[in-house]
Amino acid sequence: MRALVINCSPVRNGATAEIVRIVSEELRDRYEVKSVCIDDYHFSFCKGCRSCHSTARCIMSDDVDVLMNEFQNAGIIVSVSPSYWADIPGQFKAFIDRVTPWCNTHEPHRTLPSGKSGYTIALRTGPNMKECERIIGSIEHFYGHLEIECKGSLGLCSVEYKEAVKERESEIRSFCKQI
Ligand SMILES: Cc1cc2nc3c(=O)[nH]c(=O)nc-3n(C[C@H](O)[C@H](O)[C@H](O)COP(=O)(O)O)c2cc1C
Numbered sequence: 001m002r003a004l005v006i007n008c009s010p011v012r013n014g015a016t017a018e019i020v021r022i023v024s025e026e027l028r029d030r031y032e033v034k035s036v037c038i039d040d041y042h043f044s045f046c047k048g049c050r051s052c053h054s055t056a057r058c059i060m061s062d063d064v065d066v067l068m069n070e071f072q073n074a075g076i077i078v079s080v081s082p083s084y085w086a087d088i089p090g091q092f093k094a095f096i097d098r099v100t101p102w103c104n105t106h107e108p109h110r111t112l113p114s115g116k117s118g119y120t121i122a123l124r125t126g127p128n129m130k131e132c133e134r135i136i137g138s139i140e141h142f143y144g145h146l147e148i149e150c151k152g153s154l155g156l157c158s159v160e161y162k163e164a165v166k167e168r169e170s171e172i173r174s175f176c177k178q179i
Pocket residue numbers: 009010011014015016017082083084085086087123124125126127131159160161
């Protein structure tokens with residue numbers, strides 16, 4: 001089975017990227033792992049036109065389809081997101097908005113194959129777990145409307161740069177055991 005591990009941050013060598021590296025390494029024995037960074041993809045913002053509510057298609061064609069193809073092919077999705085102003089980074093939010101053609105609140109909508117499992121890891125510099133929970137909530141809301149089953153989450157506070165991830169490595173590896 002394929003596992004897709006997403007760096008939801010645009011930073012390719014920061015704390016989020018380091019967690020993606022650890023998770024990918026941990027899953028490699030059990031899954032065919034593909035790790036991606038949201039910044040690998042180039043796409044426009046959703047225009048809010050709602051055409052997709054009646055057509056199940058977006059009026060734009062860009063890398064959203066390329067990343068959704070990775071979702072299509074993976075049985076396991078792991079999203080790793082930092083807090084940017086107490087929420088997911090704008091680049092990842094812009095991607096989620098563009099996934100509206102796949103959202104199950106309107107008919108017709110596009111669908112992913114059933115049986116996918118979704119996991120979320122949130123990290124932040126500040127000390128309060130509530131902010132991690134908000135990020136986990138945003139990503140689990142997204143999973144829910146794609147009918148990806150939310151199977152587990154991990155919040156990591158007091159992490160700013162990748163050096164701080166070293167101290168949390170065993171916590172991250174033990175979270176991966178349930179995947
Ligand atoms: C634009 C921006 C906004 C941020 N906002 C917050 C915040 O609201 N709360 C917080 O705890 N950390 C915040 N951070 C810190 C990141 O969550 C933290 O550095 C994270 O460990 C690593 O992110 P990275 O992988 O994108 O470098 C912010 C960082 C950036 C760049």
